[in-house]
Amino acid sequence: MRNIxxxxxxxxxxxxxxxxxxISLDVPEGEIxxxxxxxxxxKSSTLRAIxxxxxxxxxxxxxQGEDITGKDSNIIVSRGITLVPEGRRIFPDMxxxxxxxxxxxxxxxxLTEDLNWVYDLFPRLKERSWQAGGTLSGGEQQMLxxxxxxxxxxxxxxxxxxxxxxxxxxxxxxxxxxxEINKQGVTVLxxxxxxxxxxxxxxxxxxxxxxxxxLTGTGQELLTNEAVKAAYLGT
Amino acid sequence: MRKTKHTGRSLLAVAGLLLVIxxxxxxxxxxPGLPAVFAPTSQLFTVLKKxxxxxxVAVSMNLLNGFTGLFSxxxxxxxxxxxxTYAILTVPMASxxxxxxxxxxxxxxxSLVDLFQSLFGNTGFGGYLSLICAVLVGILFxxxxxxxxxxxxxxxxxxxxxxxxxxxxxxxxxxxxxxxQWQTLGPITNGANMLKSFPTFADFNIRNGAGQVxxxxxxxxxxxxxxxxxxxxxxxxxxxxxxxFKAIRDDEVAAEAMGxxxxxxxxxxxVISSFFSGVGGALFAMYVANAQAKAFTSTMTYEILLIVVIxxxxxxSGSVIGTFLYVACSExxxxxxxxxxYIGSFKVPLLRSGFRMVVFSVVIMIIVLFFSxxxxxxxxxxxxxxxxxxxxxxxxxxxxxxxxx
Numbered sequence: 001m002r003n004i005x006x007x008x009x010x011x012x013x014x015x016x017x018x019x020x021x022x023i024s025l026d027v028p029e030g031e032i033x034x035x036x037x038x039x040x041x042x043k044s045s046t047l048r049a050i051x052x053x054x055x056x057x058x059x060x061x062x063x064q065g066e067d068i069t070g071k072d073s074n075i076i077v078s079r080g081i082t083l084v085p086e087g088r089r090i091f092p093d094m095x096x097x098x099x100x101x102x103x104x105x106x107x108x109x110x111l112t113e114d115l116n117w118v119y120d121l122f123p124r125l126k127e128r129s130w131q132a133g134g135t136l137s138g139g140e141q142q143m144l145x146x147x148x149x150x151x152x153x154x155x156x157x158x159x160x161x162x163x164x165x166x167x168x169x170x171x172x173x174x175x176x177x178x179x180e181i182n183k184q185g186v187t188v189l190x191x192x193x194x195x196x197x198x199x200x201x202x203x204x205x206x207x208x209x210x211x212x213x214x215l216t217g218t219g220q221e222l223l224t225n226e227a228v229k230a231a232y233l234g235t
Numbered sequence: 236m237r238k239t240k241h242t243g244r245s246l247l248a249v250a251g252l253l254l255v256i257x258x259x260x261x262x263x264x265x266x267p268g269l270p271a272v273f274a275p276t277s278q279l280f281t282v283l284k285k286x287x288x289x290x291x292v293a294v295s296m297n298l299l300n301g302f303t304g305l306f307s308x309x310x311x312x313x314x315x316x317x318x319x320t321y322a323i324l325t326v327p328m329a330s331x332x333x334x335x336x337x338x339x340x341x342x343x344x345x346s347l348v349d350l351f352q353s354l355f356g357n358t359g360f361g362g363y364l365s366l367i368c369a370v371l372v373g374i375l376f377x378x379x380x381x382x383x384x385x386x387x388x389x390x391x392x393x394x395x396x397x398x399x400x401x402x403x404x405x406x407x408x409x410x411x412x413x414x415x416q417w418q419t420l421g422p423i424t425n426g427a428n429m430l431k432s433f434p435t436f437a438d439f440n441i442r443n444g445a446g447q448v449x450x451x452x453x454x455x456x457x458x459x460x461x462x463x464x465x466x467x468x469x470x471x472x473x474x475x476x477x478x479x480f481k482a483i484r485d486d487e488v489a490a491e492a493m494g495x496x497x498x499x500x501x502x503x504x505x506v507i508s509s510f511f512s513g514v515g516g517a518l519f520a521m522y523v524a525n526a527q528a529k530a531f532t533s534t535m536t537y538e539i540l541l542i543v544v545i546x547x548x549x550x551x552s553g554s555v556i557g558t559f560l561y562v563a564c565s566e567x568x569x570x571x572x573x574x575x576x577y578i579g580s581f582k583v584p585l586l587r588s589g590f591r592m593v594v595f596s597v598v599i600m601i602i603v604l605f606f607s608x609x610x611x612x613x614x615x616x617x618x619x620x621x622x623x624x625x626x627x628x629x630x631x632x633x634x635x636x637x638x639x640x
Contacts, residue, residue: 073496089492152494
């Protein structure tokens with residue numbers, strides 16, 4: 001399988017603090033890849049560097065063979081990588097429809113088809129399309145955040161803790177959607193603290209600790225790994 | 236379907252409003268014996284003219300502060316640029332020596348007024364046409380110069396956030412004010428003296444051969460200009476750019492993650508807002524019939540900021556309503572507080588020159604403390620909203636000041 005995203009020796013600094021200390025990872029096209037690890041391991045910083053929200057201090061990121069290291073976020077989004085930020089960060093005063101349109105901001109073509117696609121994935125959003133984003137429940141806001149990201153027609157969708165603060169039943173729904181999106185051809189790069197759920201969903205997993213990748217394997221391998229079990233699965 | 240119907244209704248309302256304005260300012264000459272409030276010298280028309288000019292500036296400030304979330308206090312500076320650009324370009328050649336008498340004439344050896352008069356003539360219809368063209372081109376340049384300066388200072392200044400941006404833009408406005416009063420620039424800016432004799436709103440009144448006013452248009456013209464500019468800003472806000480501005484205001488990180496370039500859009504909003512402030516400055520110069528740097532103090536910026544806050548940050552109709560309320564209070568309705576009043580032989584205490592501003596400050600404090608969202612919050616006056624009020628209120632731009640007359 002071809003790698004759609006390749007990261008080599010990536011380092012990210014915030015002032016004097018080194019959050020990511022030289023990691024390499026591959027995202028094969030059409031798969032679900034997950035990055036698990038404790039708080040402060042550098043997972044979010046990795047995603048932010050890929051999305052162009054922070055500039056990496058060293059290393060390279062290439063997307064479909066093209067070097068995109070340190071490019072601005074508008075270029076990265078238009079290439080086909082999109083980020084569902086941590087904590088959803090929908091625009092609370094805008095309607096659901098306006099939120100979705102913002103997701104397609106860089107596109108100048110007709111949006112009808114993609115709106116229908118997102119509404120098919122999340123019928124709940126269609127019912128509430130005239131409602132202000134801030135009035136939605138937590139789970140619906142997460143759906144909106146994912147739908148908004150999908151509106152840019154991404155090849156890779158990156159999700160930062162989509163299960164954060166949601167009830168288990170809602171989390172299951174979100175993961176079903178992730179699998180569904182993946183089935184329709186979108187590569188998924190997923191960050192999770194809910195390691196159990198993430199590893200069950202993912203084809204490939206990376207374990208990150210204090211800025212480095214310490215373990216790699218298929219989801220199933222990591223699920224049965226003793227070290228992972230002890231540290232993240234609590235069994 | 237629904238949208239076009241509403242657009243049509245809004246256009247009709249605007250046309251109706253403009254008709255009412257023309258009627259109002261001419262009614263006293265058509266029907267004699269009306270109350271003094273309809274006389275052309277009445278405070279009503281001061282309020283309407285100043286209100287039209289200020290509402291444009293307030294809306295342009297709201298575009299930046301309310302819709303893009305950039306706290307800028309440079310409004311007076313951009314107005315100054317607009318006012319001076321307009322004045323310098325339109326003082327007629329014949330008046331230049333008199334206006335610039337301290338500097339032995341102007342360094343600007345042309346005037347838009349003379350330029351167009353040489354094309355269309357200077358009497359009758361041709362004269363009126365050249366007046367319109369000169370004023371239009373002058374106002375356009377006023378906006379462009381302000382926009383150019385905004386683009387120049389935008390690169391360093393827009394990297395700053397919140398309070399720092401406010402201080403930097405405030406400083407920029409103050410520096411401009413000092414530079415424009417600098418004697419060395421006298422042949423262009425007339426130094427610390429005022430520029431005058433350029434076309435004002437009163438020049439738009441249509442006169443007959445004997446020089447008598449046939450049709451007054453001096454209130455209609457600022458209304459027309461303000462309505463066109465505000466309509467352009469409203470169109471911008473409803474476009475996808477406007478949505479991007481709001482996204483940046485609400486959450487910069489999320490906006491950037493959606494691929495909205497923060498710097499590009501902040502710059503765009505800053506330049507457009509400054510353009511309309513410049514236009515507002517030119518209209519202000521026409522309203523007061525002079526341009527002098529010392530009028531464009533930071534107090535003026537605060538006044539406009541206050542209007543934006545009273546009207547509601549992020550509401551265009553709020554800004555317009557706020558402007559007319561504010562201007563009507565400060566120029567008209569609260570004037571009586573400044574006059575010494577006797578009831579019989581009893582002198583009413585406290586009423587004397589300057590007391591108006593004390594009361595005004597208290598009113599403003601009450602508004603800010605108890606109605607901190609302003610009159611409209613971030614909502615707009617809409618046809619549906621008006622329908623909901625059982626048509627008790629008049630459409631958007633029919634301001635309280637307008638109804639009062």
